[in-house]
Structures are given as C-alpha cells and as structure tokens.
Amino acid sequence: MLTWYQWLILGVVPPLILSLYFLKLRRVPLEVPSTYLWTKTVEDMHVNSIWQRLRKNLLLWLQLLVVLILMIACLRPGCTGEELAGDRFIFLVDKSASMSATDTKTGITRLEEAKNQIYTLIDRMKSSDAAMVISFSDTEGVDQSYTKNKGTLKRKVKSIEATQQGSDLNRALIAATGLANPGRTSDKFSNTDVQVADALAATMFIFSDGAIKNVSKYAPGELTTIYQPVGAVTPVSNIGITTFSVNDQLDTGGSVEAFVRLQNSGFEPKTVGVSLFIGDQLTDADTVTIPGREISEDNLSLGANDRLADIDQSPPGGLSLKFDLTTVAAVLESAAPIRFKIDEPDEYLLDNEAFCVLNPARLTNILVVTDYNPALKLASSTDRLKKIANIEFAERKFLEDKEYQTNAALGVYDLVIFDQCSPKTMPACNTVFFAALPPGDDWKFTKDLEITPIIYTNSSHPVMFDVQMQSVSILNGQLIEGPKGNTSLVESIDGPVVAIGPRSGFEDIVVGFPMILYEEDGDTPYNTDWHKKPSFPFFMQNIIRTLGSGARFNSLRANRPGNSVKIKPRYPYEEIDVKNPKGRNQSIKQQPNKTFVYNQAEETGIYSVSEKGSKEVDQLFAVNLLDRLESDIAVRDELKLGYEAIKGNPTREPARRDFWTLLAFFALAALTLEWIVYNRRVFI
Amino acid sequence: MANVAPSKKNSSDEPLLSPALLAxxxxxxxxxxxxxxGRMKGERRSKRKGQSVEFADFRNYVAGDDLRFIDWNMYARLDKLFLKLFMEEEDLHxxxxxxxxxxxxxxxxxxxxxxxxxxxxxxxxxxxxxxxxxxxxxxxxxxxxxxxxxxxxxxxxxxxxxxxxxxxxxxxxxxxxxxxxxxxxxxxxxxxxxxxxxxxxxxxxxxxxxxxxxxxxxxxxxxxxEIDPDINGDLKLVDCEDQDIAEISVSQRLIDRYKQTLASFIEQARDFSSRRGIVxxxxxxxxxxxxxxxxxxxxxxxxx
CATH class of the missing domain: 3.40.50.410 (von Willebrand factor, type A domain)
Structure with a gap:
C-alpha cells in the first residue's frame, strides 16, 4: 500500500499533465485570407473551449490514461481464489469401495465427483505449476509423477478406477511426503553425508470421504495438507454388511451357523429386508430394523449437520443376525456358496451383498509321530476332537516310510506333530515339534534349562487361547531361537520355550521340552506335569483347530478385495484355474511350497478353484468387503493424520492474483499508441 | 503539421487571356x-429615338423639328405634318x-x-x-x-x-x-x-x-x-488583412462546422443579392x- 506522500505525488501527476498541456506553446501560425469564417465557426465553441480542446485532444487523453493505469497498477489490484497458491501439488485420490457411493449432489459417484474437483484444480494451475496424482485404496500407486502437462494429469486422473477395497492412507502419505521432503534423513552437519535434495514445498489435496484407517504416523514436513471431503452434504442412511461368516465346526462341535452383522450409518433407525441364499436357492429371509447411530447426550440437542461434524463421537448402529445352517450343511455334498443380501438398494451398493462358502463336514488329517506318549494320545482322543479330526498315530520309523514321504510331499496331512523326532524334509503342512528341531538352520536350541518356572504365556495368540501355563513345572528343557518373524508363545525366566514361526505359507511350532523322557533303561518318566493340567488338552485342541484347518484354509479366512489369496487345493495339482465372480478364468502355477497365490481377487464374490482344464470344482473361496469404515459412508469432516486433525472444506488459501503486470502492459500499449499518434498525427 | 499555405501569385507566367479564350x-x-x-452611338438599341434604319414611331411635327425626318408621303395623303421616328442604337457602360x-x-x-x-x-x-x-x-x-x-x-x-x-x-x-x-x-x-x-x-x-x-x-x-480547408493540428490562424488571430484545434467536427458556416455565408450573400436584383x-x-x-x-x- 502507498503512504500518504506517495499518494500525494501520484495525485499531482494528472493536474500537472493538464497544466502542461494548456501551457504548451505548440500552435503553428498559419496565414489565412480571413479569420472571418473561422471566428464565426469557433464562436459557439468558445463558450466551452477548454473542454472542447480537452475533448478533442487524443494525446492528452492518452497521457492521462497512461498515468491512470500506472496509478491503478501502483495500488496493486488483485482478486482472490481463482488460481491455486503454490507451485507443486499432489492430488491424493481415494479409490476405495466407499468412494463408489452415489450420494453426491449430482448423483454421480464420489470418485467421479472427486475427479471433477481435481479437473477444476488442474485448470486453475498456473502454467509453471507441477502436480502429481496418487490414488490409493488398500494399496497406493503413483499414477502420475510430477508434471506440468495439464492434459497428461487430466488423462491420468480420468484413468483412476474405483476399487472394491478398503482404504489405507499410510503408504500413500509416505509416498507423497517422501517426494516433498526428500532429504529428511540426511544429516546436514555431517561432512560425510551428501545431501540428497532440497525439500520442495508442495500442497497435497486429499480427496476422500474420510473413511480411512487412522494414520498413526504422519510428518508432513514441507507438505501442506488440504482435505477435500467428497460425498453427501446431508447425513445418509446406508445399511451395510460388516460381518458375514460361517463358523468353524471345530468351534461349535458340529453345528453350523452363519453370522451377519449389519451396520446403519444414518441417524435414523431403518428397516430392511434381508435374504440368505445357498447356491441360488433362497434359504432364509427376514425383515429387520437396524438402529441408527448412537447419539451421545451432549449431541442430542444438535442439528443433523452438527451431529455430522462430530460423527466420530456417534458410532454407527448395528444389528447381529444368526442363521442356523446345520441341517443344510449336513446334506451338503460339496462346497456351496452362501450369499447374504440386503434387499433395499441404497446409495452404496457394494456392501449390500456378502459371500461365504459353506463346506461339507470333513475331518482334518492329523499325523502324530511318536514312539510313546500317552499324554499326547489322551489329549488327542477327546470326543470333541474325534468329531473334527482324523488323528493317525505312527512311530518315528514311519518317517522313513515311502507312504509318509509321498503323503507329506503331496500335502495329504493338514498337521503333523513330531514328538522328539524330525523329518529329513519338512512336510507340506503345518507342524508341531516336541523337543526336536525342524531340519535346517532356522530353528536353534540355545541353552539347556533345568527346573525352570514359566513366567509368560502369549495368550493373545490363538494357539494359546485359554492355555494357562504359569503353574506348569518343567524339569529339563531348552531355550528356543526361531526363524525371522517367529512369535514366542511361552517364556521361562531365561527366554522362550515354545515358539511359532512361519515357513513359506505354513506355520511350525517348536516346544523346547519333551513331555516324556526316554531313558536308557527304558523308563519313560514325565518331564513335566503339563499333561495333568487342563491347559494341555486346550493347547492340543487349539493346535488342531488353528493349524489343522487344512482345506478350509481359504473358505474360513476373510479374504479382502485386492489382497492376494493363498490357495491350497485338496489335491496337489501342478496348475489350477481360478474363476472369478464374473466368470473369467486365470491359470496359476504351483509355488515351490505346493501352494498357489492368486493376485486378482479384485472383486467381491465367490471364486472357484479347479484343476487346470477340469470342470470339477476343488474348492470355493469368498472375497468380501466387510469393512466397517467403508460401510460407514458418512463423510468425515475431519481427517486424523497422526496427531494432526485436518479439517475438511478448508477455506482454501486465497491465491492472490495480481493484475499489475496486465495494467503495466496496458500502460505500455497506451504509450505506444500515444507515440504513434504523436508521430503520425492521427486525429479523430 | 502540414500546413497548406496558400500560394501567393501576383502575376502568372501564363498570358492573362489566351488566344483560344479570345476567339x-x-x-x-x-x-x-x-x-x-448610352453616351455614344453604339450597337445597342437605345431608349432614345435616333437615326438607325429601324422605324420606331410617328409623332406630330412641332416647330423646330428637323425637317429631314418629316414623312412627306403622310403629308401628301393626310395633309398633316408627321415626323418619322427611328430607333436609336447606342453603346453600353x-x-x-x-x-x-x-x-x-x-x-x-x-x-x-x-x-x-x-x-x-x-x-x-x-x-x-x-x-x-x-x-x-x-x-x-x-x-x-x-x-x-x-x-x-x-x-x-x-x-x-x-x-x-x-x-x-x-x-x-x-x-x-x-x-x-x-x-x-x-x-x-x-x-x-x-x-x-x-x-x-x-x-x-x-x-x-x-x-x-x-x-x-x-x-x-x-x-x-477556403471551400475545403486541408489543415490539421493546433493552429494559430492569422488574418492577412488585419492580423487578427483565431486559435483552433482542427478536428473533423470543426471542419464540418466551418463548412456549415461557409455554406450559410454563401446562402446569405445569395439571398441578400437576389432580394436586391443582383445576380x-x-x-x-x-x-x-x-x-x-x-x-x-x-x-x-x-x-x-
């Protein structure tokens, strides 16, 4: 802004030009026969001759115009809003399942709405601005790295397609912040450390509905984050299926039940019709009312929009349903797809259907290799286990048998328990070792133990569920060191004595102490009193239930769209075909560990697995969205990134658009015109 | 400013009256x-009766008239003296x-x-x-x-x-x-x-x-x-007779106005003249x- 004396100087300029104009003696004398007619002509003009002269003097007006334009330019006129502030932008687009909700003003999907908003932003970019596009769901991808080409940016944005996956912003943020703050890890003051690059400030626009898993760590650095909520402006009522599963018969001792949980993301209770199909057969139907969001007492008095602003304080309402499928499962000959459906369509259709696979009752194949272990035998012979498992006992020499080797290689067993022995090669199944190590260098005994108390049981692991070992005494044992990624299950005062570790798709448990000691004199005393405690049968049952799932491996596991699915067919095929819900086949070759990995489970529905070229279905598996966050389609007003809460719909920093350059250009043009007029003597 | 000063030519190199024009x-x-x-005898018919060959009128003889103009034929017929009058031809000023x-x-x-x-x-x-x-x-x-x-x-x-x-x-x-x-x-x-x-x-x-x-x-x-002045710019017009000055800034509007003034001046002169029998x-x-x-x-x- 100008100070008063600058204003004064500016204000004096136009009168100065005017006075100079009047003072100038530039009239050319011209002798004429008579001024008689001229005098008569200008007679009436004399009355307002000053103004006449001003009116007709193009040069003067041009001079005044130039000064006026320059004065206006000095005021630095500008306007707000149109252009984007900054010169580097990152457009982070949520393409998760909830973005396909159609609760936008124009009825298009949220993703399309977000795309439209990005197009607008791209249009507002200055020609020198660069931007990049990252889309994310469960996974993230840099669709377009930094470019100034608006056409390319728009093309890339257009090519983003909705997925049926959840949303995880973490990795997308890492990608974005990494590009904005490249040199963060380098040490500025170290002589040996070479600076990677200077941090480049950028503005990141997150286009999302806010249904995102909480981001635990977020260090924006030079990144300015702007959250652009996309979706309904009024609370919507979406009924979604957040849980759909068929219980493991191992849990219930033979009865088969399907569990469904419905979620209502609106504030009002809603009644919907639901149907359960087995195959294409309608098996059950009901009409249920799902309560609305819980409204805390503080928010009772608030209006709908205010409640929406505080949406995280009001968890969505839910309703659980249970269907008994025991009789259906009993007569089932092969695996059957189950489909649960909400009859009323709403704005978000993806969560209105869920799938599951109902497997016919099949016993788990378990091999116990032991010379003598009554405790093991006793614990494996309970009625409950007999209903679900076919447990075979064999002596240690059976390991040399060809039958064992064939069965183990083909994956006939679901679980092999080695009691104080170990095979030459690991079988293609889960294993448990008692006082022995799997072949190879992954597992090690590190230290001998004598009479050691158990101080810790990892009860969070399903194998140790309900297993209390604090009162168990162990005479001799060994400390275990497992492969990378192992989990300690039981720890003595010196370290782990039971641990579980991964082995390319399978899991191995190593117990560091024997149940029974084989003494040289043939005596077989117990090394521990574990078998006398209730925790041992529980442990056995957990092992068989958890590691012995066998062919139900896939059908019982919750497969999410976009995740890779590990398939273990019932028979050791070399190659399998996986047919997706749309009927498209894909052939997969066997992995070295006899399993197959399917990476194309992008859509929800039932996938069928069969031997390549065969029409006989080996197994089915379901892919479901079943995501509470995605089903809760209420748009979040606020995005929590680490410790930072980013408010949605922020007042976009008003980008100041200066016009002084334009005005200066006009002034120059006027000056040029004036020069032409002066030299060419152009007159009106 | 391109001033078109009127050229002053007192005498032309060309003859005042060319032979073709004279012819x-x-x-x-x-x-x-x-x-x-007229004053002298010329080639124009005069109001006065004179001595041309063209007959004009008769009038009675009064004493003192030139006897040469008496129409003796009339006297013979009517026994009265009549004077024969002829048209006079005079010159013109x-x-x-x-x-x-x-x-x-x-x-x-x-x-x-x-x-x-x-x-x-x-x-x-x-x-x-x-x-x-x-x-x-x-x-x-x-x-x-x-x-x-x-x-x-x-x-x-x-x-x-x-x-x-x-x-x-x-x-x-x-x-x-x-x-x-x-x-x-x-x-x-x-x-x-x-x-x-x-x-x-x-x-x-x-x-x-x-x-x-x-x-x-x-x-x-x-x-x-004077009829279509070809001037422009800011001018100081000086009257050649009385050195009177008129300052003008030439514009199309001014030129138009001048032409209007000239037209009305001519019209006035024509009107004044015709009212008084002047051609x-x-x-x-x-x-x-x-x-x-x-x-x-x-x-x-x-x-x-």
Whole structure:
C-alpha cells in the first residue's frame, strides 16, 4: 500500500499533465485570407473551449490514461481464489469401495465427483505449476509423477478406477511426503553425508470421504495438507454388511451357523429386508430394523449437520443376525456358496451383498509321530476332537516310510506333530515339534534349562487361547531361537520355550521340552506335569483347530478385495484355474511350497478353484468387503493424520492474483499508441 | 503539421487571356436586363429615338423639328405634318470592379489572378461589341486611373491595365464602392468580382451599387483552400488583412462546422443579392474562366 506522500505525488501527476498541456506553446501560425469564417465557426465553441480542446485532444487523453493505469497498477489490484497458491501439488485420490457411493449432489459417484474437483484444480494451475496424482485404496500407486502437462494429469486422473477395497492412507502419505521432503534423513552437519535434495514445498489435496484407517504416523514436513471431503452434504442412511461368516465346526462341535452383522450409518433407525441364499436357492429371509447411530447426550440437542461434524463421537448402529445352517450343511455334498443380501438398494451398493462358502463336514488329517506318549494320545482322543479330526498315530520309523514321504510331499496331512523326532524334509503342512528341531538352520536350541518356572504365556495368540501355563513345572528343557518373524508363545525366566514361526505359507511350532523322557533303561518318566493340567488338552485342541484347518484354509479366512489369496487345493495339482465372480478364468502355477497365490481377487464374490482344464470344482473361496469404515459412508469432516486433525472444506488459501503486470502492459500499449499518434498525427 | 499555405501569385507566367479564350469570347455579347442610355452611338438599341434604319414611331411635327425626318408621303395623303421616328442604337457602360484586398492573394491560382482573368474576358466581350468597358480596382482612391475603353483595338490597353493592377488595398469594401459610385455616374452593367471577405460586411457596399440602378452581377470568388480547408493540428490562424488571430484545434467536427458556416455565408450573400436584383454567382478558382463565362455566366444571363 502507498503512504500518504506517495499518494500525494501520484495525485499531482494528472493536474500537472493538464497544466502542461494548456501551457504548451505548440500552435503553428498559419496565414489565412480571413479569420472571418473561422471566428464565426469557433464562436459557439468558445463558450466551452477548454473542454472542447480537452475533448478533442487524443494525446492528452492518452497521457492521462497512461498515468491512470500506472496509478491503478501502483495500488496493486488483485482478486482472490481463482488460481491455486503454490507451485507443486499432489492430488491424493481415494479409490476405495466407499468412494463408489452415489450420494453426491449430482448423483454421480464420489470418485467421479472427486475427479471433477481435481479437473477444476488442474485448470486453475498456473502454467509453471507441477502436480502429481496418487490414488490409493488398500494399496497406493503413483499414477502420475510430477508434471506440468495439464492434459497428461487430466488423462491420468480420468484413468483412476474405483476399487472394491478398503482404504489405507499410510503408504500413500509416505509416498507423497517422501517426494516433498526428500532429504529428511540426511544429516546436514555431517561432512560425510551428501545431501540428497532440497525439500520442495508442495500442497497435497486429499480427496476422500474420510473413511480411512487412522494414520498413526504422519510428518508432513514441507507438505501442506488440504482435505477435500467428497460425498453427501446431508447425513445418509446406508445399511451395510460388516460381518458375514460361517463358523468353524471345530468351534461349535458340529453345528453350523452363519453370522451377519449389519451396520446403519444414518441417524435414523431403518428397516430392511434381508435374504440368505445357498447356491441360488433362497434359504432364509427376514425383515429387520437396524438402529441408527448412537447419539451421545451432549449431541442430542444438535442439528443433523452438527451431529455430522462430530460423527466420530456417534458410532454407527448395528444389528447381529444368526442363521442356523446345520441341517443344510449336513446334506451338503460339496462346497456351496452362501450369499447374504440386503434387499433395499441404497446409495452404496457394494456392501449390500456378502459371500461365504459353506463346506461339507470333513475331518482334518492329523499325523502324530511318536514312539510313546500317552499324554499326547489322551489329549488327542477327546470326543470333541474325534468329531473334527482324523488323528493317525505312527512311530518315528514311519518317517522313513515311502507312504509318509509321498503323503507329506503331496500335502495329504493338514498337521503333523513330531514328538522328539524330525523329518529329513519338512512336510507340506503345518507342524508341531516336541523337543526336536525342524531340519535346517532356522530353528536353534540355545541353552539347556533345568527346573525352570514359566513366567509368560502369549495368550493373545490363538494357539494359546485359554492355555494357562504359569503353574506348569518343567524339569529339563531348552531355550528356543526361531526363524525371522517367529512369535514366542511361552517364556521361562531365561527366554522362550515354545515358539511359532512361519515357513513359506505354513506355520511350525517348536516346544523346547519333551513331555516324556526316554531313558536308557527304558523308563519313560514325565518331564513335566503339563499333561495333568487342563491347559494341555486346550493347547492340543487349539493346535488342531488353528493349524489343522487344512482345506478350509481359504473358505474360513476373510479374504479382502485386492489382497492376494493363498490357495491350497485338496489335491496337489501342478496348475489350477481360478474363476472369478464374473466368470473369467486365470491359470496359476504351483509355488515351490505346493501352494498357489492368486493376485486378482479384485472383486467381491465367490471364486472357484479347479484343476487346470477340469470342470470339477476343488474348492470355493469368498472375497468380501466387510469393512466397517467403508460401510460407514458418512463423510468425515475431519481427517486424523497422526496427531494432526485436518479439517475438511478448508477455506482454501486465497491465491492472490495480481493484475499489475496486465495494467503495466496496458500502460505500455497506451504509450505506444500515444507515440504513434504523436508521430503520425492521427486525429479523430 | 502540414500546413497548406496558400500560394501567393501576383502575376502568372501564363498570358492573362489566351488566344483560344479570345476567339471564344468574340462570339459572345454582354446582355443587360435594362436598357440604358448610352453616351455614344453604339450597337445597342437605345431608349432614345435616333437615326438607325429601324422605324420606331410617328409623332406630330412641332416647330423646330428637323425637317429631314418629316414623312412627306403622310403629308401628301393626310395633309398633316408627321415626323418619322427611328430607333436609336447606342453603346453600353460595362464596369468591372475587382476586389484588391490582400485576401484575394490566396488560392491557386490566386483569387486576384482569377478575378483579373475574368474581368479581362468580360471586358473583351464588351470591347468586341463596342461597349464602354471600364475595369476598376476597389482600392478606394478618388481618382481612378482606369481607362474607359471602346473597340476591339483597345484590348492591349485593357490587358496592360489589368497587369498593372495590384492587390494591396486596405480600405473596406464599402468605402471603395462608395468612392467608385462618386466617380462614375454612368448607367450600365456592373460586375463585382470579390471574395466578400470583409469583416465590416459587404451589404453596405452592395446597397450603394443598387442605389445606382445598375445592372449588377456579383461574382463571389473563393479559393479551394477556403471551400475545403486541408489543415490539421493546433493552429494559430492569422488574418492577412488585419492580423487578427483565431486559435483552433482542427478536428473533423470543426471542419464540418466551418463548412456549415461557409455554406450559410454563401446562402446569405445569395439571398441578400437576389432580394436586391443582383445576380449572384459563386465560383471557385479551380473552375476555369472560359468555363465560368461560357456556361455559368451565360446561364445567369450576363452573356449570350
């Protein structure tokens, strides 16, 4: 802004030009026969001759115009809003399942709405601005790295397609912040450390509905984050299926039940019709009312929009349903797809259907290799286990048998328990070792133990569920060191004595102490009193239930769209075909560990697995969205990134658009015109 | 600023009257709308009865009449004396007044040159018809040195007089006309060649002439620069006669307005003239003299 004396100087300029104009003696004398007619002509003009002269003097007006334009330019006129502030932008687009909700003003999907908003932003970019596009769901991808080409940016944005996956912003943020703050890890003051690059400030626009898993760590650095909520402006009522599963018969001792949980993301209770199909057969139907969001007492008095602003304080309402499928499962000959459906369509259709696979009752194949272990035998012979498992006992020499080797290689067993022995090669199944190590260098005994108390049981692991070992005494044992990624299950005062570790798709448990000691004199005393405690049968049952799932491996596991699915067919095929819900086949070759990995489970529905070229279905598996966050389609007003809460719909920093350059250009043009007029003597 | 200053040409290298023009003029005749009494016998019919061969009338003989004009045949028949009257043929006064104010020095050719050419042409017509031709400068002098010429042989005198004429008079038109009227009492045709650019007005002067009961023709000469001025810029116009100054900033609007003023000025002069029986003719110096005489003045009835 100008100070008063600058204003004064500016204000004096136009009168100065005017006075100079009047003072100038530039009239050319011209002798004429008579001024008689001229005098008569200008007679009436004399009355307002000053103004006449001003009116007709193009040069003067041009001079005044130039000064006026320059004065206006000095005021630095500008306007707000149109252009984007900054010169580097990152457009982070949520393409998760909830973005396909159609609760936008124009009825298009949220993703399309977000795309439209990005197009607008791209249009507002200055020609020198660069931007990049990252889309994310469960996974993230840099669709377009930094470019100034608006056409390319728009093309890339257009090519983003909705997925049926959840949303995880973490990795997308890492990608974005990494590009904005490249040199963060380098040490500025170290002589040996070479600076990677200077941090480049950028503005990141997150286009999302806010249904995102909480981001635990977020260090924006030079990144300015702007959250652009996309979706309904009024609370919507979406009924979604957040849980759909068929219980493991191992849990219930033979009865088969399907569990469904419905979620209502609106504030009002809603009644919907639901149907359960087995195959294409309608098996059950009901009409249920799902309560609305819980409204805390503080928010009772608030209006709908205010409640929406505080949406995280009001968890969505839910309703659980249970269907008994025991009789259906009993007569089932092969695996059957189950489909649960909400009859009323709403704005978000993806969560209105869920799938599951109902497997016919099949016993788990378990091999116990032991010379003598009554405790093991006793614990494996309970009625409950007999209903679900076919447990075979064999002596240690059976390991040399060809039958064992064939069965183990083909994956006939679901679980092999080695009691104080170990095979030459690991079988293609889960294993448990008692006082022995799997072949190879992954597992090690590190230290001998004598009479050691158990101080810790990892009860969070399903194998140790309900297993209390604090009162168990162990005479001799060994400390275990497992492969990378192992989990300690039981720890003595010196370290782990039971641990579980991964082995390319399978899991191995190593117990560091024997149940029974084989003494040289043939005596077989117990090394521990574990078998006398209730925790041992529980442990056995957990092992068989958890590691012995066998062919139900896939059908019982919750497969999410976009995740890779590990398939273990019932028979050791070399190659399998996986047919997706749309009927498209894909052939997969066997992995070295006899399993197959399917990476194309992008859509929800039932996938069928069969031997390549065969029409006989080996197994089915379901892919479901079943995501509470995605089903809760209420748009979040606020995005929590680490410790930072980013408010949605922020007042976009008003980008100041200066016009002084334009005005200066006009002034120059006027000056040029004036020069032409002066030299060419152009007159009106 | 490209000022188109009017060229000042006092005399042209070209002859005042070209042989071709003279040949054309010989066939013409000055026409007077009135019949005046001439001084000398000429070629024009006079009001007076005279001695021409053309019979006019009879009248009774009174004592003292010339016996030669008695119609003896009538006396023989009627026994009464009648006098036979014949038509008289007389000469005509033809005056040409040339405005010699400095303003006449403008135009190309100058208005003054143009006026002299025109006066010469008309004078020659008069000489050919044995009229009394007198060309005078409107300089206000009491003793005019302008010769009164008669006969075709006086052409050289006429041209010589015109060539000696100069435009440097500063008297007003009224004064000059007044002086002319005092000097010349004869009746006849008067052609006034002027640009009418007199700030004191031309009306008074014309009134003097009208009072003389002359057959007046007013030829208003304007240069092209006055009719369509080709000027631009901020100008200080200086009057060549009284050094009066008019400051103008030329614009199309001003030019349009000037043209309007000029048109109304011409219209006023025409109106004033026609009300008083003066034949008004406006001409530009661009228009050639022979064209003016042979077409425009013939239309106006001055020549035939």
């Amino acid at each position: 054309q003029l010989e066939r013409m005749e000055l026409v007077s709308r009135k019949i005046f009494r 033809f005056y040409t007044l040339i405005d010699v104010s400095p303003s006449m020095q403008f135009g190309s050719p100058t208005k003054f040159q143009y006026a002299k050419q025109l006066a010469g042409a008309l004078g020659y017509i008069g000489l050919c018809r044995a009229d009394r031709v007198k060309i005078e400068a409107l300089d206000g002098s009491r003793n005019s040195n302008a010769p009164t010429l008669r006969g075709r042989s006086s052409l050289w005198q006429l041209v010589d007089h015109l060539e000696r004429m100069e435009s440097k008079s500063t008297v007003t038109m009224t004064e000059a006309v007044k002086a002319f009227c005092l000097r010349n009492t004869g009746k006849g045709i008067l052609v006034l060649i002027t640009d009418l650019m007199d700030k004191s007005g031309y009306e008074e002067a014309l009134k003097y002439l009208v009072a003389r009961d002359l057959d007046i023709y007013l030829i208003h000469v304007l240069s092209q620069e 008004y003719t406006m001409t530009s110096t661009e228009r050639s003299v022979d064209r003016l005489v042979s077409r425009y003045l013939r239309q106006r009835g001055l020549v035939r």
